[in-house]
Amino acid sequence: MRGAAIGRRAWLVGGAGALLSACAGPAAWEARGTPAERIAATGFAVLQQEGAARGSAVGFGSDAVLTCAHVLGRQEQGFSLRRGDGAEAAATLVGRSARMDLAVLRVAPGFLDAPPVRPGPLPSAGEAVWAAGAPGFGAAIAAGRVEAPDAEMPGYGRGFTARLPALMGYSGGPVVDRQGRLLGLTAALPEGGRAALLALLTGADLDGMLRRDRQVFVLSIHRAQAEAARLLEGRKAA
Incomplete structure (x- = not known):
């Protein structure tokens, strides 16, 4: 089945992370x-650049x-990661994909667990999903439902x-199903409209805090994993 095509114009959810980094949300606590x-x-983990929160990582x-x-x-x-328990570790860029909105970084072994990934078919329209992020x-934690599988x-x-x-700060963070299995990474808001300008002017994602039905594009974890493996293999070969 052919999927729906979404226009390129989008507000990226983590686009002003450095601006909105004063008070990163406690995802581990809220997710209980x-x-x-x-x-x-x-x-x-919260992804930081020179101490300022920029988004999320899995x-x-x-x-x-x-x-x-x-x-x-x-x-x-200048990247680092901050876990929910406050522990931090330096992170080194491995590479960025030319095919999709994806980057891979190295971190100390064991700093983060690799979460369970949802196998098999695409999610179903109307299926419940949960996302974690690091908003200022x-x-x-945000709960919603699949729109276009x-x-x-x-x-x-x-x-x-x-x-x-x-919200801003969710980019790069996980989206999971009812069993807590990873479905993908929050990537963009195709219908962002004036929300980015409002956030830049006010220092807070007011549009997102008021709306409950934002359309969010989620990058497939299966495609992201395959691309990440390619980037890591390319670094080894180099």
Whole structure:
């Protein structure tokens, strides 16, 4: 089945992370009692650049993490990760994908767990999902439902869309199913409109805190994993 195509124009959820980093939300605490509890506690971290929160990251393998490439901006170094328990570790950029909105970083082995991944078919329309993120202000856990199970956003990759109140700082963070299994990474808001300008003017994602039905594009974890493995293999070969 061919998926829906989404226009390239989008507000990226983590686009002003450095501006909105004063008070990163406690995702591990807020996730308690939800399907995102396990991943928020052991497989998720706030991605920082020179101490300022820029977005989110998810564990991959024993010593790597995945995030959205746009979260890094043009920076190549100075990255670190902060877990929910406050522990921090330096992170080194492995590479950025030219095919999708994805970047891979190295971190100390064991710093983050690789979360369980949902096998098999695409999510179903209407299926409940939960996302974790690192907003400067607002909730660090968002609940919603799948809208288009198979969608492609040029320049960002292939995945699905969901309706949920994701905020700035969610980019690169996990989206999980009812069993807490990873479905993908929060990537962009195709219908961002004036929300980015409002956030830049006010220092807070007011539009996101007021709306409950944002359309969010989620990069498929299966496609992200395959691309990450390619980037890591390319680094070894080099």
